[in-house]
Amino acid sequence: MTTPPDHSLRSRSGGDPGGTALSTRPPEDDRRPGELTLRELLRWVWRQLTSMRTALILLLLLALAAIPGSVIPQEGVDALKTSNWQTAHPKLTPIYDKLGLFSVYDSVWFSAIYILLMISLVGCILPRTFVYWRGMRAKPPAAPRNLSRLPEHALYSTSDGADAVLERAQQTLRRQRYRISVQDGAISAERGYLREAGNLLFHLSVLVVLVGFGLGSLYGYKGGVIVVKDNGFSNTVSQYDDFDPGSLFSADDMEPFYFKVDDFTADWLTDGPRAGMARGFDASLTYQESLSDPEKSYDLKVNHPLSIGNTDVFLIGHGYAPIITVKDGNGDEVYSGPTVFLPINDTFQSIGVVKAATAEPTQIGLEGEFYPTVSFSKQTGSYYSLFGKPVDPMISMLVYTGDLHMKDGTPQSIYSLDKSDTTMLTKKNGAPYRLDLRPGQSVKLPNGLGTVSFDGLQPWVKIQISQTPGKWIALSGVVAALIGLLGSLFIRPRRIWVRAREEEGGTLVEVAALDRSGGGDLTGLVGDLVASLQRTGKDET
Amino acid sequence: MTDVQWESLSNWAVAAAGTVYFLALLTHLAEWASLRKVPVAAGAAARDSVDIPGGVAVATGPEGTADDGGAQRAAFFGRLGYLLTCLAVAVHFVSLVGRGMAADPNRVPWGNMYEFTLSGTFVVAFLYVALYRKFRLAWMAPIVLAFVLTVLMVAVLWLYAPVAPLTEALSSYWLVIHVVSAIISVGAFTLGGITSALYLVKSRSVTKGGGTTSGYVARLPELAVLDRVSYRLHAFGFPVWTFAVLITGPIWAHQAWSSYWNWDPKEVWAFITWVVYAAYLHARTTAGWKGRNAAILALVGTFTLWFNFIGINYFSTTSQHSYAGAPEVHGTVQAGD
Ligand code: HEM
Numbered sequence: 001m002t003t004p005p006d007h008s009l010r011s012r013s014g015g016d017p018g019g020t021a022l023s024t025r026p027p028e029d030d031r032r033p034g035e036l037t038l039r040e041l042l043r044w045v046w047r048q049l050t051s052m053r054t055a056l057i058l059l060l061l062l063a064l065a066a067i068p069g070s071v072i073p074q075e076g077v078d079a080l081k082t083s084n085w086q087t088a089h090p091k092l093t094p095i096y097d098k099l100g101l102f103s104v105y106d107s108v109w110f111s112a113i114y115i116l117l118m119i120s121l122v123g124c125i126l127p128r129t130f131v132y133w134r135g136m137r138a139k140p141p142a143a144p145r146n147l148s149r150l151p152e153h154a155l156y157s158t159s160d161g162a163d164a165v166l167e168r169a170q171q172t173l174r175r176q177r178y179r180i181s182v183q184d185g186a187i188s189a190e191r192g193y194l195r196e197a198g199n200l201l202f203h204l205s206v207l208v209v210l211v212g213f214g215l216g217s218l219y220g221y222k223g224g225v226i227v228v229k230d231n232g233f234s235n236t237v238s239q240y241d242d243f244d245p246g247s248l249f250s251a252d253d254m255e256p257f258y259f260k261v262d263d264f265t266a267d268w269l270t271d272g273p274r275a276g277m278a279r280g281f282d283a284s285l286t287y288q289e290s291l292s293d294p295e296k297s298y299d300l301k302v303n304h305p306l307s308i309g310n311t312d313v314f315l316i317g318h319g320y321a322p323i324i325t326v327k328d329g330n331g332d333e334v335y336s337g338p339t340v341f342l343p344i345n346d347t348f349q350s351i352g353v354v355k356a357a358t359a360e361p362t363q364i365g366l367e368g369e370f371y372p373t374v375s376f377s378k379q380t381g382s383y384y385s386l387f388g389k390p391v392d393p394m395i396s397m398l399v400y401t402g403d404l405h406m407k408d409g410t411p412q413s414i415y416s417l418d419k420s421d422t423t424m425l426t427k428k429n430g431a432p433y434r435l436d437l438r439p440g441q442s443v444k445l446p447n448g449l450g451t452v453s454f455d456g457l458q459p460w461v462k463i464q465i466s467q468t469p470g471k472w473i474a475l476s477g478v479v480a481a482l483i484g485l486l487g488s489l490f491i492r493p494r495r496i497w498v499r500a501r502e503e504e505g506g507t508l509v510e511v512a513a514l515d516r517s518g519g520g521d522l523t524g525l526v527g528d529l530v531a532s533l534q535r536t537g538k539d540e541t
Numbered sequence: 542m543t544d545v546q547w548e549s550l551s552n553w554a555v556a557a558a559g560t561v562y563f564l565a566l567l568t569h570l571a572e573w574a575s576l577r578k579v580p581v582a583a584g585a586a587a588r589d590s591v592d593i594p595g596g597v598a599v600a601t602g603p604e605g606t607a608d609d610g611g612a613q614r615a616a617f618f619g620r621l622g623y624l625l626t627c628l629a630v631a632v633h634f635v636s637l638v639g640r641g642m643a644a645d646p647n648r649v650p651w652g653n654m655y656e657f658t659l660s661g662t663f664v665v666a667f668l669y670v671a672l673y674r675k676f677r678l679a680w681m682a683p684i685v686l687a688f689v690l691t692v693l694m695v696a697v698l699w700l701y702a703p704v705a706p707l708t709e710a711l712s713s714y715w716l717v718i719h720v721v722s723a724i725i726s727v728g729a730f731t732l733g734g735i736t737s738a739l740y741l742v743k744s745r746s747v748t749k750g751g752g753t754t755s756g757y758v759a760r761l762p763e764l765a766v767l768d769r770v771s772y773r774l775h776a777f778g779f780p781v782w783t784f785a786v787l788i789t790g791p792i793w794a795h796q797a798w799s800s801y802w803n804w805d806p807k808e809v810w811a812f813i814t815w816v817v818y819a820a821y822l823h824a825r826t827t828a829g830w831k832g833r834n835a836a837i838l839a840l841v842g843t844f845t846l847w848f849n850f851i852g853i854n855y856f857s858t859t860s861q862h863s864y865a866g867a868p869e870v871h872g873t874v875q876a877g878d
Pocket of ligand 1: 050052117122124198199485489818823826
């Protein structure tokens with residue numbers, strides 16, 4: 001192989017020490033060195049912002065910025081855990097709060113990074129789309145003067161005429177779906193235009209996903225409610241236990257549905273390594289999409305939500321509500337009904353309270369635990385639950401009398417007692433007075449306070465309801481991004497040049513190829529083309 | 542077969558696979574030991590294609606004359622090692638099937654960290670065996686085997702859990718698709734990470750003057766080849782990871798917990814991993830970041846990936862990745878991702 005001397009390519013490249021000196025020379029107008037017009041400054045900033053390097057750095061920053069949110073509890077993810085953490089770290093909390101570390105993903109700095117990234121993305125996509133648009137219709141670029149400078153090249157000589165060789169090369173390449181142009185005795189061929197299209201589609205889709213995600217978090221809401229069996233729920237804000245709306249959410253967008261929990265069942269595993277675990281949760285609902293719609297029924301299960309309009313209803317938890325009745329000193333029923341107890345562990349040992357604020361002669365508050373399958377531990381001297389299934393249920397509660405502050409107007413949690421102005425009932429020996437009741441039992445309180453009875457058990461379910469507008473936009477965005485990505489990663493854009501020159505003693509044919517993607521592998525491409533040119537050449541002669 | 546028999550079959554198969562992996566590792570070490578005295582150029586590496594790495598070259602190239610005995614012994618050990626690895630992968634597969642069949646009802650074998658790790662190492666080994674020819678991965682053998690063996694050992698010693706039915710939220714066919722794709726991309730990324738690490742090692746020895754002509758590093762493929770193989774593995778893994786983490790994951794999360802993206806720690810780290818690999822792909826086309834920096838980013842990616850797979854479970858208890866039955870009880874992460 002010979003390498004003809006080259007004049008064209010080298011002169012443009014290469015480190016030129018004079019080049020750097022040029023830029024430090026004062027400009028040729030009357031401005032002082034270093035002074036930029038605003039326009040130039042803006043253009044410079046824009047060019048920096050939309051450079052590939054900036055995109056890379058912003059991506060890395062985004063990854064870095066996402067980390068704190070996985071270590072510090074987040075308000076939006078687990079409010080209870082967050083407030084527990086805050087109580088445990090009184091010194092750090094104000095600082096963290098200022099830095100937005102309890103809601104990293106809507107903090108100013110996190111938003112700043114991804115908004116910059118988006119601007120950079122737009123600034124990157126737009127110009128590239130124009131370039132692509134023009135490039136799509138342009139002819140493949142003319143062959144470089146010196147093909148042997150390209151890493152993949154080959155040279156051979158043949159007795160065929162130059163035109164014949166080029167004609168054959170054209171046929172072969174056209175069959176391989178190359179776009180071809182012929183200039184000055186050389187063929188330029190190019191294929192894989194869709195790679196760039198895929199790349200643009202991918203980056204554009206990232207924006208679409210963000211729009212979809214943004215719509216969901218701005219206009220959507222998520223809320224949870226505990227519904228006891230046989231009770232109903234209508235979809236208005238006031239009926240929720242916890243409600244987390246997006247900042248642009250409007251209550252008018254809520255679907256006017258209603259449902260009632262008719263039954264709830266679970267299968268409890270009694271043996272095997274997961275004994276004590278439940279599966280097969282099933283809440284049967286009757287529901288109406290709106291008051292004027294007919295009633296329908298639905299088996300709500302885990303992984304099997306109910307969709308009503310653009311709202312989804314999920315089963316995410318369950319527990320027990322002992323039916324407790326309190327009669328006061330006058331024999332009047334002052335409290336009655338299923339009382340939701342919250343599970344505190346996998347055995348469904350649960351805690352709850354009863355507030356009988358209208359009881360005479362004094363208000364009565366009960367606070368205690370519920371054990372689905374009760375057992376007594378001699379070690380700790382207390383009851384505990386063996387199993388989540390209600391095989392031998394029992395409640396064990398303490399009694400408080402006094403002012404429960406129910407009438408002050410300040411909202412209270414239904415799961416805790418305000419004990420500031422109450423006294424705990426004690427036995428004669430000073431030990432706390434405890435109510436231990438199994439279903440069907442009732443106990444007369446001392447001092448003529450009244451009676452408490454445990455009448456039965458109702459299951460409850462925790463329902464999560466969410467409205468996520470834009471979720472289909474986000475999903476189509478990711479799917480489009482994936483398609484674009486596949487195109488962008490696996491379509492191999494390549495150029496091939498074939499030049500034939502008639503010289504004494506034969507025709508000198510040069511073939512060279514260039515891969516324009518990052519990971520392309522041209523091995524064999526040039527060889528195959530040469531082989532096919534030579535083969536067809538022989539066939540014809 | 543009863544469930545108990547399936548379970549013990551699985552345990553037996555894990556032990557057997559571990560043993561065979563170990564034998565394969567020894568064989569490959571013997572291969573490299575025999576090659577010590579054979580200079581790299583003795584093989585077909587002298588051919589002008591950049592795609593023929595030194596290690597395999599000896600196994601395939603008959604041109605070598607310098608130390609035929611060593612080269613032939615190496616070729617034999619190389620083939621034997623590969624066959625042993627194939628056998629180990631097959632037995633490894635049996636162990637997965639056993640786990641699935643031992644559960645009642647039968648299920649996919651990823652109910653807990655032990656099973657995830659078993660599946661993850663299987664995919665790493667399987668992808669290696671499957672891509673062995675296409676990417677000429679012979680040089681990777683000792684590292685892949687050592688990696689798989691180590692992680693398998695960690696799984697057996699520390700993560701082992703008896704077969705149990707899946708928690709409710711995990712019984713979803715979206716989970717199957719999600720986990721299959723996640724594990725496949727974990728395999729590809731891990732192989733890519735190994736390649737990138739070797740790239741860094743080799744580039745160090747090249748810049749230091751690359752004195753030796755035998756030895757492991759000298760027999761690694763050229764930097765450009767390592768870089769390309771690494772890119773290809775990542776380019777394969779990235780769309781699959783995108784599919785797992787940004788499509789099927791959210792769909793499943795939406796079904797199970799009402800929210801398709803909740804910034805749960807597992808999700809956060811899956812996102813971080815995704816962004817790091819996006820940065821890797823960018824780095825490869827950004828001047829000044831090619832090669833070395835890109836390889837470092839790939840390793841950061843591998844770290845975030847495995848940290849998410851195992852580590853995050855020990856750092857954060859807010860992960861929702863399990864349906865714990867009681868609404869206030871989080872944290873019993875039997876689920877991995
Ligand atoms: C949210 C931000 C971004 C993400 C997640 C992202 C992701 C990716 C990924 C995964 C690739 C590799 C796959 C492919 O070739 O299509 C890629 C390639 C590319 N990105 Fe981005 N990108 C982002 C922003 C940007 C920005 C702001 C720019 C412009 C400065 C940019 C320019 C490019 C270019 C030119 C390529 C093609 C590289 C090649 O030809 O191999 N990207 N991007």
